[in-house]
Amino acid sequence: xxxxxxMSALRRATALxxxxxxxxxxxxxxxxxxxxxxxxxxxHEKGKFCLCSGILENYLLSKSYSSRCYNFERSFLWSRNISxxxxxxxxxxxxxxxxGFPDIDEPADGTVEPDEEVENEELYTEGGIxxxxxxxxxxxxxxxxxxxxxxxxxxxxxxxxxxxxxxxxEEGNSLGRGEISHVMLNLRKRRLYTKALxxxxxxxxxxxxxxxxxxxxxxxxxxxxxxxxQKAEHYIQKIPxxxxxxxxxxTLLANCVTTNNLRKAExxxxxxxxxxxxxxxxxxxxxxxxxxxxxxxxxxxxxxxMEKENIKPTLLTYRLLIDTKGRANDIxxxxxxxxxxxxxxxxxxxxxxxxxxxxxxxxxxxxxxxTLLKEMEGDDIQKNYVAxxxxxxxxxxxxxADDVGRIWEICKSSQRLDEYLAAIEAWGKLGNxxxxxxxxxxxxxxxxxxxxxxxxxxxxxxxxNKCLSKGKDFAKRMMDxxxxxxxxxxxALINLYAETGELEKADSLLRQASQRTENKPHYSSYxxxxxxxxxxxxxxxxxxxxxxxxxxxxxxxxxxxxxxLQAYNNAKAPAYGFRDRMKAENMRPxxxxxxxxxxxxxxxxxxxxxxxx
Numbered sequence: 001x002x003x004x005x006x007m008s009a010l011r012r013a014t015a016l017x018x019x020x021x022x023x024x025x026x027x028x029x030x031x032x033x034x035x036x037x038x039x040x041x042x043x044h045e046k047g048k049f050c051l052c053s054g055i056l057e058n059y060l061l062s063k064s065y066s067s068r069c070y071n072f073e074r075s076f077l078w079s080r081n082i083s084x085x086x087x088x089x090x091x092x093x094x095x096x097x098x099x100g101f102p103d104i105d106e107p108a109d110g111t112v113e114p115d116e117e118v119e120n121e122e123l124y125t126e127g128g129i130x131x132x133x134x135x136x137x138x139x140x141x142x143x144x145x146x147x148x149x150x151x152x153x154x155x156x157x158x159x160x161x162x163x164x165x166x167x168x169x170e171e172g173n174s175l176g177r178g179e180i181s182h183v184m185l186n187l188r189k190r191r192l193y194t195k196a197l198x199x200x201x202x203x204x205x206x207x208x209x210x211x212x213x214x215x216x217x218x219x220x221x222x223x224x225x226x227x228x229x230q231k232a233e234h235y236i237q238k239i240p241x242x243x244x245x246x247x248x249x250x251t252l253l254a255n256c257v258t259t260n261n262l263r264k265a266e267x268x269x270x271x272x273x274x275x276x277x278x279x280x281x282x283x284x285x286x287x288x289x290x291x292x293x294x295x296x297x298x299x300x301x302x303x304x305x306m307e308k309e310n311i312k313p314t315l316l317t318y319r320l321l322i323d324t325k326g327r328a329n330d331i332x333x334x335x336x337x338x339x340x341x342x343x344x345x346x347x348x349x350x351x352x353x354x355x356x357x358x359x360x361x362x363x364x365x366x367x368x369x370x371t372l373l374k375e376m377e378g379d380d381i382q383k384n385y386v387a388x389x390x391x392x393x394x395x396x397x398x399x400x401a402d403d404v405g406r407i408w409e410i411c412k413s414s415q416r417l418d419e420y421l422a423a424i425e426a427w428g429k430l431g432n433x434x435x436x437x438x439x440x441x442x443x444x445x446x447x448x449x450x451x452x453x454x455x456x457x458x459x460x461x462x463x464x465n466k467c468l469s470k471g472k473d474f475a476k477r478m479m480d481x482x483x484x485x486x487x488x489x490x491x492a493l494i495n496l497y498a499e500t501g502e503l504e505k506a507d508s509l510l511r512q513a514s515q516r517t518e519n520k521p522h523y524s525s526y527x528x529x530x531x532x533x534x535x536x537x538x539x540x541x542x543x544x545x546x547x548x549x550x551x552x553x554x555x556x557x558x559x560x561x562x563x564x565l566q567a568y569n570n571a572k573a574p575a576y577g578f579r580d581r582m583k584a585e586n587m588r589p590x591x592x593x594x595x596x597x598x599x600x601x602x603x604x605x606x607x608x609x610x611x612x613x
Contacts, residue, residue: 146179150186153195161198175208184218197222213243217251224255229264246277253283257290260556262586265290279305281314288320294556295588296324319352326359334359350376354390361397369398382410389422396426404430408439415446421457428461433470436461452483456492463496471496487513491522498528507541514552523554527563534563537571558587565596574604
């Protein structure tokens with residue numbers, strides 16, 4: 001089916017009100033004047049529709065496309081969406097997080113996102129430091145060769161990292177693009193950004209390789225993460241003009257998106273246009289991700305621009321739109337986007353199926369979810385390794401203990417770490433603590449590369465099931481076993497104490513964690529406490545956590561304002577000037593928060609009238 005026919009099918013399937021028609025017509029004219037993004041970019045050529053047409057119309061016409069504004073924290077730039085990083089953090093009700101994936105977002109039921117790369121395929125291009133390594137025999141041999149260098153860099157103090165590079169070369173070891181790519185990839189995965197930047201500085205200063213645009217972009221990325229956007233922009237001006245292209249600027253744009261910096265992101269986008277650089281799928285997806293977090297009303301602008309520029313949606317584009325609909329509980333709209341995909345013969349991948357399944361479950365559409373899970377299993381679940389680790393927590397979310405047990409029996413023989421972790425989470429979700437513990441002990445016995453993140457999976461099970469004593473004992477075991485207690489472990493422990501009512505202990509632990517300089521606590525750690533103080537109507541402590549959250553750099557998110565306002569409402573205390581606070585931060589309430597503000601205003605009026613009685 002062509003895109004025009006797909007669009008017509010969607011029109012027939014959706015009854016349009018006069019308002020819907022006016023919106024659709026406005027979109028067709030490209031008449032968006034609300035942001036710098038829209039200038040000169042959305043003029044529509046009459047009669048020319050690409051695949052985006054069906055998506056655009058569907059997105060606009062299915063209900064409540066802009067009624068809710070959900071927040072996200074995920075950067076998709078040079079990061080992997082591994083379940084340990086984005087695993088369910090109970091206490092983080094909107095499931096924002098800040099470290100690398102990824103994920104688009106976590107489902108309401110807390111299922112873990114599949115361990116799969118979701119960056120746009122354009123990010124890595126042949127010839128630069130940023131190349132992704134394949135799992136070929138040649139690359140496995142390269143990894144073995146360069147592993148001593150990587151381990152030496154990891155162990156070395158920051159002030160002596162350069163000595164490691166010098167010694168490696170002096171001993172006659174190879175240090176070409178292959179070795180550099182492997183080291184950079186692994187330093188990024190470990191978030192050792194300072195050492196990654198030191199490595200790039202040394203390579204550039206010693207002219208070990210001829211820097212290409214992707215190499216400069218990698219340096220821009222590290223500077224953004226360590227020193228901020230402004231210093232990265234200064235560095236870009238020093239890059240030779242011949243290498244100051246789309247890859248460099250999209251790297252800067254992606255970091256603007258990571259920090260939810262709407263103004264700077266739109267400024268960078270318009271710079272890309274002014275320089276005549278290509279508008280790529282990656283750039284469009286980054287904008288969609290940003291607007292999905294901070295201003296969903298602007299998402300149609302990006303879709304219209306994609307249509308004008310004849311940019312076909314990627315699977316990530318579809319997933320962003322599907323996820324937006326699912327979070328708004330617009331199941332009909334979500335399914336219409338899926339229908340558009342099918343009409344265009346674009347097959348939903350596992351990530352999209354997972355996204356749809358989680359929203360079916362959260363909406364209570366269990367039969368639809370079960371049907372989809374069976375489809376995800378395929379004809380032979382024994383061979384369908386990629387799906388197994390996803391299906392375990394999804395079946396658990398449906399309460400299907402028999403299916404969890406059935407798939408886990410198949411997984412046992414493969415002895416894969418990610419399947420162990422999925423099984424621990426699944427049994428924990430079902431409240432079967434003993435089974436989760438048994439899987440953990442089996443994992444410890446058979447797997448040689450177990451790290452702190454694997455322990456944390458069971459620690460989260462204890463927290464989610466309010467097993468305080470077991471959790472405390474297990475945390476001690478983690479330290480005795482030499483596990484690094486970092487942000488993910490703090491997050492699990494804070495959640496454990498908070499869920500079992502020990503808020504003072506959780507607060508103290510968060511304060512201690514925030515005083516450490518190497519890694520700041522997760523966003524969800526703050527949100528766990530803010531949520532609990534909100535429930536209690538503890539305004540003083542809620543305000544304290546709110547300010548500490550901002551001091552940690554977690555800004556531009558709506559959910560903290562929702563929790564803080566709810567603290568005032570629960571305490572029956574007037575929240576004077578709250579709308580002004582939000583306006584000063586350019587925060588726009590979604591439907592749920594609008595109701596909260598109405599309640600807060602009513603409380604203020606009531607107390608004001610009481611003064612005259």
